[in-house]
Amino acid sequence: MTQFITAFFSGSSHGAIYALVSMGLVLVWRGAGVVNFAQMGQAMFTTYIASQLIMHKYSYWIAFVIALSAGAILGSIVDFGIMRPLSGRKKSAILASESMRTTIPVIASLGVLGILKALAGIIWAGEERGFPSPVSTNGIKFGTSTLAFTAFDLFVIGIVLITLLLTTLFFTKTGMGLAMRASALNPEVTRLSGVRIKSVRTLSWAISGAASSLAGLLITPSTNLSPNTLDLLLIVGFTAAVIGGLTSLVGSVIGGFAIGYVISFVNVYSSPENVFLAILLFLLLMLFLRPQGIFGTKEVRRV
Amino acid sequence: MFSIKRIWTKSLFVSLLFLLGLFALGKTVGAYNQSQLASVATLFIGVLSVTLLTGASGQISLGQGAIMAVGGYAAALLVLNLGLSMWLAFILAIVIAAVAGLLLGLAAARLTGPYLAGTTLVIALAIPTLANRFESTLGGDVGLSVDVGNPPAWLGKLLGEIGIEQWQLFVAIPFSALALFSVINLSRSRTGRVWRAIRDNEVAASLHGLNVARNKVIAFVCASGLAGLAGALYGFRGIVGPSVYPIDLSLALLTGAVIGGLRSITGALVGTVFIVFLPDLIGKVTGVFKVSEQVSNYLPALVSGVLLLLTIVINPAGIAAATSQIAKHRHRTK
Numbered sequence: 001m002t003q004f005i006t007a008f009f010s011g012s013s014h015g016a017i018y019a020l021v022s023m024g025l026v027l028v029w030r031g032a033g034v035v036n037f038a039q040m041g042q043a044m045f046t047t048y049i050a051s052q053l054i055m056h057k058y059s060y061w062i063a064f065v066i067a068l069s070a071g072a073i074l075g076s077i078v079d080f081g082i083m084r085p086l087s088g089r090k091k092s093a094i095l096a097s098e099s100m101r102t103t104i105p106v107i108a109s110l111g112v113l114g115i116l117k118a119l120a121g122i123i124w125a126g127e128e129r130g131f132p133s134p135v136s137t138n139g140i141k142f143g144t145s146t147l148a149f150t151a152f153d154l155f156v157i158g159i160v161l162i163t164l165l166l167t168t169l170f171f172t173k174t175g176m177g178l179a180m181r182a183s184a185l186n187p188e189v190t191r192l193s194g195v196r197i198k199s200v201r202t203l204s205w206a207i208s209g210a211a212s213s214l215a216g217l218l219i220t221p222s223t224n225l226s227p228n229t230l231d232l233l234l235i236v237g238f239t240a241a242v243i244g245g246l247t248s249l250v251g252s253v254i255g256g257f258a259i260g261y262v263i264s265f266v267n268v269y270s271s272p273e274n275v276f277l278a279i280l281l282f283l284l285l286m287l288f289l290r291p292q293g294i295f296g297t298k299e300v301r302r303v
Numbered sequence: 304m305f306s307i308k309r310i311w312t313k314s315l316f317v318s319l320l321f322l323l324g325l326f327a328l329g330k331t332v333g334a335y336n337q338s339q340l341a342s343v344a345t346l347f348i349g350v351l352s353v354t355l356l357t358g359a360s361g362q363i364s365l366g367q368g369a370i371m372a373v374g375g376y377a378a379a380l381l382v383l384n385l386g387l388s389m390w391l392a393f394i395l396a397i398v399i400a401a402v403a404g405l406l407l408g409l410a411a412a413r414l415t416g417p418y419l420a421g422t423t424l425v426i427a428l429a430i431p432t433l434a435n436r437f438e439s440t441l442g443g444d445v446g447l448s449v450d451v452g453n454p455p456a457w458l459g460k461l462l463g464e465i466g467i468e469q470w471q472l473f474v475a476i477p478f479s480a481l482a483l484f485s486v487i488n489l490s491r492s493r494t495g496r497v498w499r500a501i502r503d504n505e506v507a508a509s510l511h512g513l514n515v516a517r518n519k520v521i522a523f524v525c526a527s528g529l530a531g532l533a534g535a536l537y538g539f540r541g542i543v544g545p546s547v548y549p550i551d552l553s554l555a556l557l558t559g560a561v562i563g564g565l566r567s568i569t570g571a572l573v574g575t576v577f578i579v580f581l582p583d584l585i586g587k588v589t590g591v592f593k594v595s596e597q598v599s600n601y602l603p604a605l606v607s608g609v610l611l612l613l614t615i616v617i618n619p620a621g622i623a624a625a626t627s628q629i630a631k632h633r634h635r636t637k
Contacts, residue, residue, distance in 0.1 A: 029417070034417075035416075035417030035420065035421065037420070037421075037424070082612060082615075082616060085616050086615065086616060094565065094566070094619040094620050095619060096503075097361060097502050097503040097504075098361075098502070098503060098504050098505060099361030099362070099415065099416065099501075099502050099503075099505070100361060100502070101416075102415065102416030102417055103357070103361070103363045103416050103417075103420070104615060104619060106363060106416065106417055106420045107363070107557065107561055107611070107615060108611075108612060108615045108616070110365075110554060110557070110611075111558075111608050111609075111611035111612040111615065112608070112612065113608075114554065114558075114604055114605075114607065114608030114611065115604075115605060115608035115609060115612070117601075117604065118601040118602070118604035118605035118608060119601075119605065121597070121600065121601035121604070122597060122598050122601045122602070122605065125597050126597075126600070126601075231428070231550070232428075234424075235421070235424055235425045235428060238421040238424070238425070239421075239425065242418065242421065246417075246418075273432060273435050273436060274432075274436070276425075276428055276429040276432045277429050277432065277433070277436070279425060279429065280425050280426060280429040283421075283422060283425055284410060284422070287410065287413065287414065287418070287422065288410070288413075291413060291414075291418075
């Protein structure tokens with residue numbers, strides 16, 4: 001029973017972080033038609049910035065805000081500097097072919113990932129370093145027994161829920177959110193109704209960058225920070241996004257929690273070595289049974 | 304139109320030229336460059352698998368390194384446990400990796416673009432962890448130690464003394480030439496044309512009566528066979544283990560293929576030479592400027608990342624296309 005509770009709690013708090021990563025992926029996929037494999041590279045980079053600020057005795061919260069803004073800026077730079085020129089080159093022979101249209105941006109994002117990792121290595125050296133958490137990471141005392149649930153876990157879940165709430169409000173209650181939803185649905189019509197599609201696109205990169213930057217800040221207290229630590233988070237986030245259908249924000253959050261529980265139960269009941277295989281099995285199973293995801297709509301081809 | 308016979312003779316000629324050229328180079332350069340050339344010959348097969356899969360059939364795989372691992376472990380286990388000859392093990396590694404590719408391809412044929420990239424990335428990360436899962440047979444993190452052994456005595460008599468690095472190169476060369484020969488013919492064959500049709504417009508291809516899913520799977524099988532061969536040769540430099548086939552290997556193959564030119568076989572060779580010799584080149588440059596180790600360690604990754612991005616944004620068809628375009632331009636202005 002205690003094992004079950006441990007797995008449940010750690011699944012919830014990690015699942016919340018995976019939900020953020022997955023939401024970041026879905027935002028860019030919906031908004032710009034790119035699955036951004038550099039996303040956790042961006043998060044790694046901004047977490048290093050935060051870590052550097054904290055080392056120079058700035059408060060955690062200043063570092064926190066700066067890291068999130070840096071994430072948004074980095075996301076916009078990737079869109080502005082790479083993805084926008086790419087989408088303007090539809091006439092080149094390679095980009096003209098149907099299958100490469102979504103593949104080439106993927107390769108570009110891998111290039112960005114490589115560059116960010118190398119830069120982080122050059123600037124901050126490759127070795128692992130710790131990253132502080134703003135609240136205690138010891139188990140909460142309940143009477144005489146210590147629960148497997150920490151104040152930090154509560155903090156993570158709380159902050160992720162607030163983020164999700166704000167995102168939902170943004171998309172449903174503001175004009176900009178409406179524009180973003182519209183351009184995800186039908187870019188051409190949205191453009192004709194006077195929305196500046198390109199800026200909307202950059203905005204989805206920025207929001208996604210900030211969200212993944214937050215995920216980086218929240219996961220590193222338990223994993224440490226190095227240029228490669230967040231790779232795992234990317235594939236977990238991707239799996240979560242596929243479970244949710246890659247186009248649905250709600251689905252991505254549910255997918256995040258689902259994969260969080262899968263990983264923590266495998267960790268507790270089996271062994272950490274099997275985590276990758278579990279993710280792979282879960283992903284393949286999902287792709288075979290319901291490739292469009294829980295909330296995705298089946299792709300219809302038009303000739 | 305090329306007649307079939309002409310393609311056969313032409314590709315045979317090119318492959319033999321490649322074989323003799325590498326061989327001649329291997330006789331003249333020192334031990335270090337011999338081992339670098341062996342890497343070129345080996346990784347060329349891997350890059351060709353990307354050229355075939357992504358360039359010709361339009362499917363992206365970030366998991367070619369994992370398929371290389373399958374080939375490597377298969378060959379190593381066959382040699383160590385069944386005592387097979389290395390040459391036979393290499394051939395069987397092609398078959399075993401192709402079977403793995405068949406399974407992967409069956410899953411992949413249902414996936415497009417980003418889904419495929421993500422799934423193969425997960426595979427690239429998951430397969431090496433199998434080494435720990437079955438530690439007694441696969442040797443865990445350390446891996447299995449295998450090598451190409453010693454050159455046969457008659458070859459030593461024929462060519463003079465053959466060093467270890469040189470022997471590694473000589474083992475890799477014929478396989479590399481064979482791979483080149485098959486890829487040239489494959490991409491010029493009906494199958495190659497079908498792949499390109501599917502790549503450029505799936506709906507149009509299926510309306511022409513082509514079986515899209517089956518041809519995509521065939522592409523995966525062929526590319527995996529090549530990757531398995533590359534993996535076996537790559538592992539027989541000393542160790543077959545998870546550290547030999549990291550995710551970075553998959554990405555390096557893709558980088559080489561893209562920079563050289565995704566749709567060109569010459570481009571694949573240029574790209575392979577690029578990824579193998581880039582660290583040396585940068586080492587020479589940084590040696591002059593005396594940069595710290597921290598910088599020089601990560602500089603090759605930085606440079607290849609930047610070049611990858613520049614290639615995609617400025618010249619997506621790669622170096623090969625750029626040079627052929629310059630040649631065309633000259634021709635026109637004359």
